Amino acid sequence: MILVFADQSEGQIKKQSLEAMSYGAATAAQMGTTAEAVVLGTADAAALAVLGNYGAAKVHHVPAASYDNFDASAYTNALANLAKELGATVIVLSQTTSGKAIGPRLSARLKAGLVAGAVALPDTTNGFVVKKSVFSGKAFAHVKVNTDIKIVSLNPNAYGKIPADGAATVAIHDIPFAGSGITVKSVNKVKGTVPLSEAELVVSGGRGLKGPENWHLIENLAEAIGAATACSRPVADAHWRPHHEHVGQTGGAIAPNLYIAVGISGAIQHLAGVNRSKTIVVINKDAEAPFFKAADYGIVGDAFEVLPKLTDAIKQMKAGA
Amino acid sequence: MKILVCISKTPDTTAKIEFTDNGTKFNEAGVQFIVNPYDEWYALVRALELKEAGKASHVSLITVAGADADPIIRKALAIGGDDAIRVNLNSSDPYSVASQIAKAAADGNYDLVLTGKETIDYNGSSIGGMVAELLNRPYVSLATALDAEGGKLSVNREIEGGEEAGELSIPAVISCQKGMAEQRIPNMKGIMGARTKPLQVIEPESSTPLTEIVRFEMPPAKAGVKLVSADDPAELVRLLHQEAKVI
Numbered sequence A: 001m002i003l004v005f006a007d008q009s010e011g012q013i014k015k016q017s018l019e020a021m022s023y024g025a026a027t028a029a030q031m032g033t034t035a036e037a038v039v040l041g042t043a044d045a046a047a048l049a050v051l052g053n054y055g056a057a058k059v060h061h062v063p064a065a066s067y068d069n070f071d072a073s074a075y076t077n078a079l080a081n082l083a084k085e086l087g088a089t090v091i092v093l094s095q096t097t098s099g100k101a102i103g104p105r106l107s108a109r110l111k112a113g114l115v116a117g118a119v120a121l122p123d124t125t126n127g128f129v130v131k132k133s134v135f136s137g138k139a140f141a142h143v144k145v146n147t148d149i150k151i152v153s154l155n156p157n158a159y160g161k162i163p164a165d166g167a168a169t170v171a172i173h174d175i176p177f178a179g180s181g182i183t184v185k186s187v188n189k190v191k192g193t194v195p196l197s198e199a200e201l202v203v204s205g206g207r208g209l210k211g212p213e214n215w216h217l218i219e220n221l222a223e224a225i226g227a228a229t230a231c232s233r234p235v236a237d238a239h240w241r242p243h244h245e246h247v248g249q250t251g252g253a254i255a256p257n258l259y260i261a262v263g264i265s266g267a268i269q270h271l272a273g274v275n276r277s278k279t280i281v282v283i284n285k286d287a288e289a290p291f292f293k294a295a296d297y298g299i300v301g302d303a304f305e306v307l308p309k310l311t312d313a314i315k316q317m318k319a320g321a
Numbered sequence B: 001m002k003i004l005v006c007i008s009k010t011p012d013t014t015a016k017i018e019f020t021d022n023g024t025k026f027n028e029a030g031v032q033f034i035v036n037p038y039d040e041w042y043a044l045v046r047a048l049e050l051k052e053a054g055k056a057s058h059v060s061l062i063t064v065a066g067a068d069a070d071p072i073i074r075k076a077l078a079i080g081g082d083d084a085i086r087v088n089l090n091s092s093d094p095y096s097v098a099s100q101i102a103k104a105a106a107d108g109n110y111d112l113v114l115t116g117k118e119t120i121d122y123n124g125s126s127i128g129g130m131v132a133e134l135l136n137r138p139y140v141s142l143a144t145a146l147d148a149e150g151g152k153l154s155v156n157r158e159i160e161g162g163e164e165a166g167e168l169s170i171p172a173v174i175s176c177q178k179g180m181a182e183q184r185i186p187n188m189k190g191i192m193g194a195r196t197k198p199l200q201v202i203e204p205e206s207s208t209p210l211t212e213i214v215r216f217e218m219p220p221a222k223a224g225v226k227l228v229s230a231d232d233p234a235e236l237v238r239l240l241h242q243e244a245k246v247i
């Protein structure tokens, strides 16, 4: 049996967890077994039922409200107990902030090999080999897991969310909350916007934008297509933009469907954070900017002239559609 | 409070990534190696700041690697730290590496183990969590701020779409990232001093790897950029809508 950790936020199963569920279901089909999900904390029947639509045969729900606050030790303990009780052979998580906190703990607890950052289904023809991203997106490694239980932590946006017609039955479990003694003092979430790590479309600005007073050009384009905004490191270092928008080697690594880079030269350290994007568009006034080599589409031109025109063209397309 | 900072040797951020022996070996020829930036800029510098503020008594560095990592650990010692340990094991299996660090942390009675948020080569983000579990300690992942006061730690960490502030007691394990400290450039005195700081080489505990890398693969080359005239952004919109189907 394949056990998928379905992370929830305010009672809603996260998008990355639906990807993990789809991945778990496909792996299960490949191995001739079933995929089942684990949900920790408060979630209603409708939220749990969604997992059935992505291939869960069963949902194991630990409804205790103590799990509403994330705690790596308590989550690890609950998953480890369920995995043992249910005889799971593969555990699937997503490589998000929560997955990065739980995966390694769970691996050490169960002495189960972990592949962190998987990008494709396992090859089960000869053992259990999973392809993962290494060298900051510049290469892949095929990692063989040599233990009876295998843990796969799937990179966000690397495997689709694949609807399946099925309904999951729900089993309720009571597992005492074994917390690690970390007291949460405050939680500060950026409200109203899609977190960068979850965004499918991203518009990003670099030093070519000249200063924070010009960022409305980036924001208007982002708004027109419904994208999140990001920036290069010098932009965040100069406090033109908040630090959480910084992408690249030393900032966030993202893999959206569309990444539009405006006034960014495309230094190798910047590319390291965005090179897994499916489609890359570069707007730069320098035809020699290295970013064009990594791009799918490009416009050689002045951002201050191109951005308003591009935003208008998008609005026209949307109005006509 | 005694701090143990985990240091990893990684290729420089601009290194050319290539593989030899049928894609089974990373080609080190011509590659510059550095201290993994997250270990150096954030974990190590914050540990030094805590010591300078009188909040930590001792800062040790640890690496799990062969003798080829000695210059890297000396580089880290040039930035600071009282002494270093190298566990003489070359492994790409995070569990094997974490087991060695956990053993050394327990043997040396370290109250706080700091790691970078990930290494820029294997990008596993795994060592900290594994060490925490092996030592049965709390683990704060992806921390952006850390302070200490009489055995209590206050930590900010990244969560999905925001930040969380929390408190815990030592002993603990924390992985560090941007926000925690500013990069330091080693000075001449540091570089000279690093040569004579104690570097203890210990043989590894036996441990069975849970995983192994069977081969590497390069991503397919991009087809090449399709350029659109700056006067015709509508054409770009059409391509993104009809060809790439992303908007």
Ligand SMILES: Cc1cc2nc3c(=O)[nH]c(=O)nc-3n(C[C@H](O)[C@H](O)[C@H](O)COP(=O)(O)OP(=O)(O)OC[C@H]3O[C@@H](n4cnc5c(N)ncnc54)[C@H](O)[C@@H]3O)c2cc1C
Pocket: A205, A206, A207, A208, A209, A231, A232, A233, A234, A235, A246, A247, A248, A249, A250, A251, A262, A263, A264, A265, A266, A267, A268, A269, A270, A273, A283, A284, A285, A286, A289, A301, A302, A303, A304, B013, B037
């Ligand atoms: C260890 C290390 C880690 C690093 N980590 C990161 C990281 O995580 N993320 C990151 O981004 N960088 C990182 N860097 C820095 C990186 O090397 C580059 O310096 C940085 O990405 C450059 O940012 P930029 O492209 O915004 O600025 P610049 O390199 O200054 O490029 C500006 C670009 O804007 C173009 N431009 C100027 N005016 C206009 C205009 N009017 N219209 C259109 N285009 C215009 C220029 O042609 C140029 O290409 C790191 C560096 C090191 C050494």
